[in-house]
Amino acid sequence: MRYIPHTEEDIRQMLDVIGVDAVDDLFTGIPADVRLQRPMNLAPALAEGDLLREFKQLARQNATADSHLSFLGGGAYNHFIPAVIDQLVSRSEFYTAYTPYQPEISQGTLQAIFEYQTLICQLTGMDVANASMYDGASACAEAVLMTARATRRKKVLISAALHPEYRETVATYCRYLDIELVTIPFDANGCTDLSALEDVLDKDVAAMISGYPNFFGVIEDLAAQAPLVHRCGARLVAAVAEPIALGLLKSPGELGVDIVAGEGQSFGIPLAFGGPYLGFFAARQQDLRSMPGRLVGATHDKEGRRGFVLTLSTREQHIRREKATSNICSNEGLCALMATIYLSLMGKAGIREVAVQNLSKAEYARRAIAALDGFSLPFAGPVFNEFVVEASESVEAVLARLEQQDILGGIPLGRYFEGMANRFLVCVTEQNSKAEIDVLVAALAGGGQ
Amino acid sequence: MRYIPHTEEDIRQMLDVIGVDAVDDLFTGIPADVRLQRPMNLAPALAEGDLLREFKQLARQNATADSHLSFLGGGAYNHFIPAVIDQLVSRSEFYTAYTPYQPEISQGTLQAIFEYQTLICQLTGMDVANASMYDGASACAEAVLMTARATRRKKVLISAALHPEYRETVATYCRYLDIELVTIPFDANGCTDLSALEDVLDKDVAAMISGYPNFFGVIEDLAAQAPLVHRCGARLVAAVAEPIALGLLKSPGELGVDIVAGEGQSFGIPLAFGGPYLGFFAARQQDLRSMPGRLVGATHDKEGRRGFVLTLSTREQHIRREKATSNICSNEGLCALMATIYLSLMGKAGIREVAVQNLSKAEYARRAIAALDGFSLPFAGPVFNEFVVEASESVEAVLARLEQQDILGGIPLGRYFEGMANRFLVCVTEQNSKAEIDVLVAALAGGGQ
Amino acid sequence: MTTLGTSGLILNEKLMFEHSDPGRKGYSLPALDVPEVALPAHLVRDQVAGFPELSEVDVVRHFTRLSTWNYGVDSGFYPLGSCTMKYNPKINETVARLPGLAGSHPMTPEHLSQGALKLMYELQTALAEISGFSAVTLQPAAGAHGELAGMLMIRAWHEAQGNPRTKVLIPDTAHGTNPASATLCGYAVVPIASDGVLSAQTVAAHMDDEVAALMVTNPNTLGLFEAEIREICDIVHAKGGLVYCDGANLNALMGIARPGDMGIDVMHFNLHKTFATPHGGGGPGAGPVGVTEILAPFMPVPVVTSGASGYELHFERPQSIGRMRSFFGNFGVLVRAYAYIRTMGAAGLRHASEMAVLNANYVRARLEGTFHLPYLNRSLHEVVFSDRDLAGGCHTLDLAKRLIDYGYHPPTIYFPLVVKGAIMIEPTETESLETLDEFCEAMLAIAGEARDNPELLHAAPVRTRIRRLDETAAARNPRLKWGG
Amino acid sequence: MTTLGTSGLILNEKLMFEHSDPGRKGYSLPALDVPEVALPAHLVRDQVAGFPELSEVDVVRHFTRLSTWNYGVDSGFYPLGSCTMKYNPKINETVARLPGLAGSHPMTPEHLSQGALKLMYELQTALAEISGFSAVTLQPAAGAHGELAGMLMIRAWHEAQGNPRTKVLIPDTAHGTNPASATLCGYAVVPIASDGVLSAQTVAAHMDDEVAALMVTNPNTLGLFEAEIREICDIVHAKGGLVYCDGANLNALMGIARPGDMGIDVMHFNLHKTFATPHGGGGPGAGPVGVTEILAPFMPVPVVTSGASGYELHFERPQSIGRMRSFFGNFGVLVRAYAYIRTMGAAGLRHASEMAVLNANYVRARLEGTFHLPYLNRSLHEVVFSDRDLAGGCHTLDLAKRLIDYGYHPPTIYFPLVVKGAIMIEPTETESLETLDEFCEAMLAIAGEARDNPELLHAAPVRTRIRRLDETAAARNPRLKWGG
């Protein structure tokens, strides 16, 4: 076994030093009645070459943007990933290390996290960001819990236009914590209904949670939500599933948001059938000590040299145990590193340019589809790189027809929203050329005739 | 341009320091009449994502062992490449460095070459090995030149069963150096004809060059050649195109060979349409100072710590210029590193086991094909992992039929040898499962009916 | 003797923001091939203030240099107890990057994701066999996330029985995530004292019908098998409670004993520990959860099933606790773990556990005479010493820092809390006798230094680019971002 | 000021053979699925004596540690003159590894290798346009191999004219490979003196009808343009000779001037220099050769052509010098170079040359007052100083070693031979002003140290894991293998 270095002779020698006769003697502490009395029933071991063949076989059974034209978004986005990222995160000093408990031999990870925290703050307009959460949905759930802690209130409002998986995750986390979740409907623009929000808001409300952009791709009017929410002493949480948008849209911070929880997958992280992704989490100074997750801070060594350490860990489970701000321990370190590299490559100009490309391409597609017979746009609000299309026939039929032409045309919304059986969500990114969009439009048109 | 860091402001500042007004002023040393007065006519620049798409498109137009069953050998072999190799040679300290001129910051490369030299000596049974040559063919040509230098003789005998591209390369190198090349025919075993060899050998002969195994896959009887060659004071050179064989076959050193020149591609180096590969070169102590190429030696620093340096460079072009033992400068360093890693993974047991698998699989295929109507084995000599098949119809027809079934069945020999229009060379490695071999045999049989 | 650690040339590197040069670019995008669109001005921000402007070269050098300040498993021995820092096989990195796996969108229709779903299904099945549970969910992103999922299932089960109960028993050796997870389910945590191992008697004493569950770790964080586990489970079950097992230490047990066979009801796996997936500088990991039949209906949605028309995602599970996150789990991590299981096979996994235990016992045997060993029971995959016998006023922290100078990653320190100045060493099975011997010699040498020249420990590390950092200053005046 | 270089933790590592443990394995092979065959005993060796026995973990750590003792372009500034150590783009590494390119067997029938052949054809065409030659062969594996191919073509052409001639003129600034390559073609080398640049007069004085060729480097190894090149070519041609150009320094000229337009007949490219392919710790490179129309028939076989039925390998070329090697060239390197050209485009390549020249002139301007500059002509892509003005008995070697302590790879030293104590600095265009400033400050600081504290230079490097090595001992008593 190439991963296990022990030779027979090594084992002999080690048993002698330990003073037992056989490896089995090391397990005498395990009572016989709980020991497994048979070999495990697993597929036979594969040599490396056979393993590779088997996994290539599995890989071939998945459609991807290499095999299909893809217009799928909905919380996971097909953005270009510069080759630099994988080559740098493949440096074993990064990916085979663990949490930087020993700062003197973890400065690479620590400085990178410090930079990551800075980039997230710059992007979101927040004061502090943590070192990462599991994903956008769980980060959003942690944000909900944090607002309840910080405000000592137990009611949380959630926009019906928030990503439904985020909503479900929030519900799971709140399930036994006596937090009441109230859904705020959306309006004809596909935006959170402000008057409905105003109606529900009261002094028991800990927070309002809005997508930015929301699940329909629509850019919520956070500037209008913020004063309403703040008036009741509640927190406004923006959940950002597509953070490329932040290269172009007003930052949540500018709009009065208190907490930003989001999904960083768009920042150079592979689609990978849904994970590992990157939950990012940023807040105002006021909530610093309620924050979940790890934080890296700058300090200095004995000789005055700058260095970085994990800090404020009295918030965390390993110190505070049942009183911790979260149970999170391992987070998504390497994904945060990918995002840090992505953002450092894109920089000030690139993040803007890629955002503009997404916006423009989605708009081009949106107009073209809207002009087709049999298709319409149910929501009027401004969108970023996703939009909802309504078909005059069943979405399943439309999408199946597109599949015939190797197009993954969008996400059916019927599974998430009642009354949306004829709607689907189309995403267009900088990866979709005009020619590809034209193919999609023609395919939709072709079927509509 | 992401590879060029200069901003307009940087350029301005630099021009000021230099004391010129414009970048163009730096080129005043180039007379106007040799300057290009138009933009170069090249395809437009591609963004990274488009480049990747374009290269994927090119890549799709090549058949490989992923798309076809491959039985191609002939100097380039489809062996399994452990994933470790690419991940280690992708460490930028290795692949973005150059020749280790500054040993204090090149010890990684230097120690690895020292280990490589050791491994090649162990494998070939030679005393000294250099740091690499371009490939097997050019290494073989350099060996010929070395024997002429060392013996001060001008006639070199070459087995007709040597890889034809090696033979051609030797001819190119010798073209204007007044070295006479004499071909020694092969016999019914597909082996160099010993009596023909004996006939030609005389005191003018600098060397005899034999493949081991030879181009037909046949294991030459070097033990018989050596005394004949040595009797005339000539050198016996073994050219090893498939060094996996050395895991099992007597080492050239044991058989009396003086110089081993070979191709190291089999040792973990991708097929890559023929290069970059790895020329390895090893010799006896007697020829040390005539050797071409770089050598790494052990030494120590001021404080007695072991370290490694380039040594004996008075043989080389940068010191000796027109009197150098070769003109080689850059060699195949990274490929030598790949081979070093490959051999360190395979080790004593692995190199033997993989050799036995190649031998056994080739033999299985050989017997099965020999049993087919319409196919026969023209050569009787013992083979390693390649063998010649004779068809009763044209090879082109046979191979075209196999291609229809996505099989790359072998290399037609008619292009290299007169009278071999009906013969082809089949290679079977550890990568070909029994099932694959059975498919090949069935496909051959199917067409023969 | 030359030590593994020495000093050599290392390059300094500023923060990326300090390298930034206005107008410099590190990206490329194709020219926009559709009309450029503008949003209404009130929606649009200025360029992101403070964002860096770097060339690709700047970025590559920046992170390359940063990496050289780190220490990974590929650098050397990393006996970080409780974290199972075994070797991360390289082929697993390769297969996880196959375009058909890394490029698969989670919203792709199921019939076009059969490879991914099959892999998940097969992994669930293998983990169930290894652990002895009936069903496995792959959704949780890490161990703590698995704990939360598992404890939520326990609570949901109690709710379904009509009484959620109020308390969870947790031994003092437990990891901090255990109480934190229990709290997130609305339970009060009752810490219970163990004497190295938990006695059935103690559990019985605490067990009542307000106790929803006991959370154990087996082997526990002292590296000791909870020998009374079966009896303990019976006691808990008899009072209507359930038993959660923190499976962080499964590396001691593969093929040897199965938590599901011990009476345990729920357990999370740490794929980034037992199943060799890389720790990534702090994640991503994956924390699948195995459950007995009674808890299966409560698993998070969706569940991967195998049906007549292929593999499917099953959403309609009325008793489910719901979703733990978006999509289906840390798939890229699952790919690596599955590759590991397929590479090892049943005998290989068992051999891994055996050698992990052999290695821990060997280190124990070599150090036992010099370092204080608070619990003398037979160790499994890790061993916990204390700093009691360290001379010269030196503490565990000093020893840890001095190990850095010797070229090793220090063990886990000051955990578990029941051992004062704990030094928790988990070698894992991928370390050779040669490595263990060199490490033990370093440990013994440091013990000698503590006696003869304690300043060497207090001053350590001295070979690193920077020396001991002022953590107090960091916490007192938090600087958590550049310029901030 | 903190310098780039500092010292930090580095791990020692033995030779792989010193780690070996009998019976340990680092490989896996599927079980043999056909009957095992044995060869006659007299053909079979014993196991390879001395071969290592290591686990995969051992191997990974071994080479990981070794790598940390190296310095690459990704580590930092590497101004190794004449070698054009520019940044190696990462996407090029990615595309070279695409399975359809990396896995393509060179004996695959042409109609099943159209992607590879197209790439080669397009690269030939692009290189021809960049250099101004009519035809390009991609076969040579490195610059020196290209020189040999080019000089063989020159000789073959002369042979075809009926007189091979006997001599080749080579200026004293030339790289050692130039005379060595000429010798391999059976020519006598006549070194000719230049005064920085070659004068047409000098060439005329040496030119006669025994001279087969002049080998120039343009810009030459002093970084100076051979301004009389056109006249020189005319002189050589007038006497029936041909002009070879060592194209190692093409990075100064892209889009600005083309060797083919200057009267040059043959030139090799160094793709690993000008076209950004990685140097690999000493190769592989690639050394394509461009030729004028009259020499095209002599190019090595096979030649890649584009025909009605697609791209083809053309073998039937009766005047060809033959093959330079097996197969078609260092294809993997060609892939990267082609990717580079497609990324840069015409304007990008020209910009690269401009910025390379700007960078060299900037370094020159900053150091000129302190370091002795033997030739005052306008520099192109590199600048050569001497150590004449270095104080304290310090020489170029001392400066170079001290630069290591400062965190830089030293420049090329003691070449070209015409400058005593040459310090040959080629920054390349991928270095930023910030990097150049820091490097220049280090150079100036070292010049100051030479004056004030020369021992710092003599003792250097002190920050590296090992100090200056005894090269004399290595050569006197060669130990070229382990145990040998």
Ligand SMILES: Cc1ncc(COP(=O)(O)O)c(C=O)c1O
């Ligand atoms: C015993 C134990 N339980 C739980 C955890 C938490 O696991 P994770 O970090 O994967 O969330 C750890 C992590 O170190 C652990 O050691």
Ligand SMILES: Cc1ncc(COP(=O)(O)O)c(C=O)c1O
């Ligand atoms: C001027 C010059 N010519 C020729 C060469 C030889 O090129 P290669 O090393 O690619 O063979 C070099 C290499 O450094 C060089 O600098």
